[in-house]
Amino acid sequence: MVWNPNDPWNKKNDNLDDALKQAQSHLQGLIPSGGMKSLLLVGLLVFVAWQSAFIVAPDEEGVVKRFGIPVRTVGPGPHGKIPLIESVLQPKVEKLHRIEVGFRTDRQGRQQMLAQEALMLTGDMNILAIEFIVQYKIKESANYLFSVAEIHETIGKAAEASMREIVGKSKIDEALTTGKAQIQQDTLVLLQSILDQYQSGVQIAAIQLQDVDPPEAVAAAFKDVTNAKEDREKLINQSQSYRNDILPKAKGEAAQVVNQAKGYAQARLNRAQGEANRFVATLKEYNQAKDIISKRLYIETMEEILPNIDKVIIDGKGGERVLPYLPLDRLKSRTSTPAEEQKP
Numbered sequence: 001m002v003w004n005p006n007d008p009w010n011k012k013n014d015n016l017d018d019a020l021k022q023a024q025s026h027l028q029g030l031i032p033s034g035g036m037k038s039l040l041l042v043g044l045l046v047f048v049a050w051q052s053a054f055i056v057a058p059d060e061e062g063v064v065k066r067f068g069i070p071v072r073t074v075g076p077g078p079h080g081k082i083p084l085i086e087s088v089l090q091p092k093v094e095k096l097h098r099i100e101v102g103f104r105t106d107r108q109g110r111q112q113m114l115a116q117e118a119l120m121l122t123g124d125m126n127i128l129a130i131e132f133i134v135q136y137k138i139k140e141s142a143n144y145l146f147s148v149a150e151i152h153e154t155i156g157k158a159a160e161a162s163m164r165e166i167v168g169k170s171k172i173d174e175a176l177t178t179g180k181a182q183i184q185q186d187t188l189v190l191l192q193s194i195l196d197q198y199q200s201g202v203q204i205a206a207i208q209l210q211d212v213d214p215p216e217a218v219a220a221a222f223k224d225v226t227n228a229k230e231d232r233e234k235l236i237n238q239s240q241s242y243r244n245d246i247l248p249k250a251k252g253e254a255a256q257v258v259n260q261a262k263g264y265a266q267a268r269l270n271r272a273q274g275e276a277n278r279f280v281a282t283l284k285e286y287n288q289a290k291d292i293i294s295k296r297l298y299i300e301t302m303e304e305i306l307p308n309i310d311k312v313i314i315d316g317k318g319g320e321r322v323l324p325y326l327p328l329d330r331l332k333s334r335t336s337t338p339a340e341e342q343k344p
Contacts, residue, residue, distance in 0.1 A: 051083030059094035061141045070142045089145055093138045096205060099156045101163070102131035103210070119215065120164050126172040131210040132184075134159045134191070136202050143201030151200060155191075158198075159207070162191040176226070180209050 055078050056062040062074040066086045081088060102118035103111050111131075118129045134155060138144045148154050166186045170179055184207045192204045214222040286293040 048083050052080050054079055054081060054088050054090075056090055059092055060090040061093045061138070063089045063091070063141045063145055065089065070146055073141055089141075091138055091141050091144060093141060095137070097136050097138075097152075099134040099136070099152065099159065100131075101134060101156055101160050102129070117160055120167045122167055122172045122175060123169050124171045127215055128167065128172065128175055129211070129213050129215055130163060130167065130175075131212075132159075132163065132187075133206075133208045133210060135205040135208070137205055138201060139203040140201030143199050145201075147199045147201060151202070154198070154200070155195065155202060158194045159187070159191050162187045162194065163207075165190060173229075175212055176222075180212065184209055 054062065056074060056076045058076045060076065062079060063070050064072050064074065064079075064081055064086055065088070066082070071086075079088075103113045105111050113129060113131060115129070118131055120128055120130050122128060136155060144151060163183075166183055167175060170183060173179075175183060188204050188207045191207070195202050195204070213219065282293065282297075
């Protein structure tokens with residue numbers, strides 16, 4: 001080995017220098033050239049733009065979160081956000097959501113009752129199996145998404161509790177017949193007030209009763225009672241129909257009789273008044289000329305009487321030699337015949 005005065009200890013740094021040079025060359029290879037830098041810059045800008053913009057559909061509402069906390073809501077259309085810091089949730093605010101209470105529908109469309117939810121106690125201590133549907137829309141997106149956990153299940157439980165309270169204040173006849181509409185309305189109002197207290201951001205659209213039936217164990221007895229009530233209502237309606245038919249007729253006949261009586265009474269009064277007036281006028285004339293009026297009255301009376309009786313006129317001189325004969329039997333038969341003909 002030759003001694004080197006620059007390296008008296010014979011230490012060689014050739015390997016280290018070579019390693020440094022290789023590292024520099026690799027680093028220079030990783031750094032892109034000018035064209036590559038432009039391409040990466042364009043890609044970065046596209047990524048930032050894609051993360052900064054979003055579009056809200058017409059039936060949606062955008063809820064912008066910043067580090068997981070909602071900061072604002074936006075309506076339909078294009079909007080912007082801070083990339084990688086803000087995120088957006090877009091719930092369907094126009095969609096009508098549906099919750100089934102007391103039953104469930106499987107994929108084949110078959111319904112199955114859930115006794116734990118459906119069986120309810122009425123105000124008169126009877127049990128009913130009630131199945132109904134709750135329909136709702138999202139009113140405030142931020143509250144809907146962040147104020148209540150498991151919002152769908154919460155609405156179902158609140159709806160069940162509201163229905164139990166309203167049914168517990170109602171009688172079984174109302175729930176089975178005419179009171180269904182009122183029960184639906186009262187349940188809707190009560191459920192909406194509960195959800196407003198929760199700040200759930202939900203608007204209840206409708207409560208629809210599907211089936212309201214007694215339990216299967218007593219269904220036959222309830223059916224008999226219902227049929228009896230229907231028969232009673234049918235008889236009541238028939239009697240009212242007969243009453244409405246006969247009363248107007250009776251009232252019409254009574255009014256007709258009354259009008260006829262009034263007309264007859266008025267006619268009698270008018271005739272009596274006329275006869276009285278004629279008698280007064282005749283009396284006035286009689287006081288002025290008694291002989292003439294007496295003869296006139298006599299003649300008028302004879303004109304009314306004589307045409308209606310059988311008469312036999314005998315001259316006074318000739319009658320002295322004739323035996324007067326009055327055939328009473330024939331006169332009696334003649335007078336009785338017209339009377340018999342007048343009988344119905």
